[in-house]
Amino acid sequence: MSALFNFQSLLLVILLMICTCSYVRSIAPSLIDRNKEGFLGLFFMSARIGERLSPYVALSCIAMAVTLLVQ
Template sequence: MTHLCIFNFQSLLIVILLLVCTCAYLRSLAPILLDKNKTGLLGIFWMSAMIGE
Protein backbone atom coordinates (compact mmCIF):
# COMPACT_ATOMS: atom_id res chain seq x y z
CA MET A 1 0.00 0.00 0.00
CA THR A 2 1.43 3.37 -0.98
CA HIS A 3 1.01 6.49 1.10
CA LEU A 4 0.96 9.98 -0.27
CA CYS A 5 2.74 12.79 1.56
CA ILE A 6 -0.42 14.90 1.68
CA PHE A 7 -2.28 12.28 3.71
CA ASN A 8 0.42 12.00 6.35
CA PHE A 9 -0.06 14.83 8.87
CA GLN A 10 3.60 15.12 9.85
CA SER A 11 4.70 15.28 6.22
CA LEU A 12 2.04 17.87 5.47
CA LEU A 13 3.34 20.06 8.31
CA ILE A 14 6.89 19.74 6.98
CA VAL A 15 5.78 20.77 3.48
CA ILE A 16 3.93 23.81 4.86
CA LEU A 17 6.92 24.80 6.99
CA LEU A 18 9.27 24.51 4.01
CA LEU A 19 6.89 26.65 1.93
CA VAL A 20 6.78 29.36 4.59
CA CYS A 21 10.55 29.39 5.09
CA THR A 22 11.29 29.38 1.36
CA CYS A 23 8.89 32.23 0.66
CA ALA A 24 10.31 34.32 3.52
CA TYR A 25 13.84 33.72 2.24
CA LEU A 26 12.93 34.62 -1.34
CA ARG A 27 11.22 37.79 -0.14
CA SER A 28 14.35 38.81 1.75
CA LEU A 29 16.42 38.39 -1.43
CA ALA A 30 14.02 39.93 -3.95
CA PRO A 31 10.91 41.48 -2.40
CA ILE A 32 9.51 42.60 -5.75
CA LEU A 33 8.90 38.98 -6.80
CA LEU A 34 6.35 38.29 -4.07
CA ASP A 35 5.03 41.80 -3.39
CA LYS A 36 3.51 42.21 -6.84
CA ASN A 37 1.28 39.14 -6.31
CA LYS A 38 -0.59 39.98 -3.13
CA THR A 39 -3.94 38.74 -4.42
CA GLY A 40 -5.12 35.74 -6.35
CA LEU A 41 -3.66 32.28 -6.45
CA LEU A 42 -0.06 33.50 -6.24
CA GLY A 43 -1.02 35.49 -3.14
CA ILE A 44 -0.51 32.27 -1.17
CA PHE A 45 3.25 32.74 -1.55
CA TRP A 46 3.03 36.36 -0.37
CA MET A 47 0.97 35.32 2.67
CA SER A 48 3.48 32.55 3.41
CA ALA A 49 6.30 35.09 3.33
CA MET A 50 4.40 37.34 5.76
CA ILE A 51 3.89 34.42 8.13
CA GLY A 52 7.57 33.53 7.84
CA GLU A 53 8.70 36.99 8.83
Protein backbone atom coordinates in the same frame (compact mmCIF):
# COMPACT_ATOMS: atom_id res chain seq x y z
CA MET B 1 2.19 8.21 -0.01
CA SER B 2 1.32 11.79 -0.83
CA ALA B 3 2.05 14.66 1.55
CA LEU B 4 -1.67 15.43 1.62
CA PHE B 5 -2.52 12.12 3.29
CA ASN B 6 0.27 12.12 5.87
CA PHE B 7 -0.15 14.85 8.49
CA GLN B 8 3.54 15.06 9.39
CA SER B 9 4.53 15.41 5.74
CA LEU B 10 1.88 18.08 5.23
CA LEU B 11 3.28 20.06 8.17
CA LEU B 12 6.77 19.69 6.74
CA VAL B 13 5.66 21.00 3.34
CA ILE B 14 3.93 23.99 4.96
CA LEU B 15 6.99 24.81 7.08
CA LEU B 16 9.30 24.56 4.09
CA MET B 17 6.99 26.80 2.05
CA ILE B 18 6.93 29.43 4.81
CA CYS B 19 10.72 29.38 5.18
CA THR B 20 11.32 29.45 1.43
CA CYS B 21 8.91 32.32 0.78
CA SER B 22 10.42 34.36 3.62
CA TYR B 23 13.91 33.80 2.25
CA VAL B 24 12.93 34.67 -1.32
CA ARG B 25 11.16 37.81 -0.12
CA SER B 26 14.27 38.93 1.78
CA ILE B 27 16.45 38.44 -1.33
CA ALA B 28 14.06 39.65 -4.05
CA PRO B 29 10.92 41.30 -2.62
CA SER B 30 9.48 42.14 -6.02
CA LEU B 31 8.94 38.44 -6.82
CA ILE B 32 6.64 37.89 -3.86
CA ASP B 33 5.05 41.34 -3.46
CA ARG B 34 3.56 41.60 -6.94
CA ASN B 35 1.11 38.73 -6.32
CA LYS B 36 -0.90 39.64 -3.24
CA GLU B 37 -4.21 38.15 -4.39
CA GLY B 38 -5.34 34.88 -5.88
CA PHE B 39 -3.54 31.55 -5.78
CA LEU B 40 -0.07 33.12 -5.90
CA GLY B 41 -1.11 35.21 -2.91
CA LEU B 42 -0.45 32.11 -0.79
CA PHE B 43 3.26 32.75 -1.28
CA PHE B 44 2.85 36.36 -0.12
CA MET B 45 0.90 35.21 2.95
CA SER B 46 3.50 32.55 3.70
CA ALA B 47 6.25 35.17 3.54
CA ARG B 48 4.29 37.39 5.93
CA ILE B 49 3.85 34.52 8.38
CA GLY B 50 7.56 33.76 8.21
CA GLU B 51 8.48 37.39 8.86
CA ARG B 52 6.07 38.10 11.68
CA LEU B 53 6.22 34.77 13.49
CA SER B 54 9.86 33.93 12.84
CA PRO B 55 10.70 32.69 16.38
CA TYR B 56 7.75 30.30 16.33
CA VAL B 57 8.52 29.14 12.80
CA ALA B 58 12.13 28.50 13.81
CA LEU B 59 11.03 26.50 16.86
CA SER B 60 8.62 24.54 14.67
CA CYS B 61 11.43 23.75 12.21
CA ILE B 62 13.66 22.55 15.06
CA ALA B 63 10.86 20.42 16.50
CA MET B 64 10.17 18.91 13.07
CA ALA B 65 13.87 18.15 12.58
CA VAL B 66 14.05 16.41 15.96
CA THR B 67 10.97 14.32 15.25
CA LEU B 68 12.33 13.29 11.87
CA LEU B 69 15.67 12.32 13.37
CA VAL B 70 14.05 10.29 16.15
CA GLN B 71 11.86 8.26 13.80
